Amino acid sequence: LNFDHCLATYKPPISHRYPGEDLLMRPLCLSDYDRGFIQLLSQLTKVGDVTKGEFEDQFCHMKSCSDTYFITVIEDTSSGQVIGAGSLVVEQKFIHHCSARGRVEDIVVNNQYRGKQLGKLLVDVLTLLSKKVGCYKTSLECNDSMVQFYSQLGFVKEEGQNYMCQRF
Template identity: 60%
Template sequence: MSEQPLRCSGAIRPEEENLYDRRILEEVKLEEWAKVVFDPTLSVDDPGEGLFIRPLRRSDYNKGFLQLLGQLTSVGDVTEDQFRETFKKMKSSPDTYFVTVIEDVNTGDVIGTTTLFIEQKFIRGCARRARIEDVVVNDKYRGKQLGKFLVIVLVLLAKSLGCYKISLDCRDTMIPFYESLGFSKEPQNGNFLKSQKKNA
């Protein structure tokens, strides 16, 4: 795959504004995660033929981002103004939201995404904790190791940002998948409680 998207220079249009600095992603080296082997080999520079991994952009409203999330959960009717306002709020909290996507450069569609959320704590000497959320790959692109790829990229990103703990919630059927990536159930912490508005 051409490295041109990684090396483009000059001013970018406002709609192409990244949620976070893409150079952070360029520092992630998958070979540092020895627990998982990719066959064929994937990297941040080359996640697959015609694919490009990058931060969420303001323009992704028109690239199928919300429709992709709809394959995971209920999204609701989100207008472009709402999307841009949420993007602005996330961007105004630096080093907190790392919404990462995979784009098919041939179609211009967002075909995979996940979110790394960094929580600043007072405990452990004012350490940081990370959560991985909203992992989804377009149905048509499954079987290409992209879900595994996205999760591991964000795990390594969280480690590079100094997070002492990385957690996620998943359906019971997905536990073996995440265990294969090095996650484990937390002893004596198996109770997950939630309070959620109806229709949310």
């Protein structure tokens, strides 16, 4: 898995440096609240009413956990809106010789920007980053309708492994 290999799979060719006309891929920043980051997340799941202050507190909390939260966004610079986002969360471990596990989370692309390979780009970038920071594996959870999509990006449903959950 390397970026040159990934780049070859984009038609038309896009990359983290050039996600498309007027599009910019970059880390989440404090001012993204005003660029619709929270509304974007609500296309993925329930978000609730998150105030600017709550967003900023959570952003600073995550930022203070070094090398843990890598939140990437795609901004449409022509509208100043965040139109794609995804997170890599790095979980430190004792297993695998004190290694770390990467989790790809909260991948979302504004429904008006679908079909531009932006979801794939976000996942590829976060997966490559996970490898680069030393994770021994990268995993994600998704619903049935997304299994084919993530399979195409190299994720495998491992036999005998089950995702289980308790909701609160």
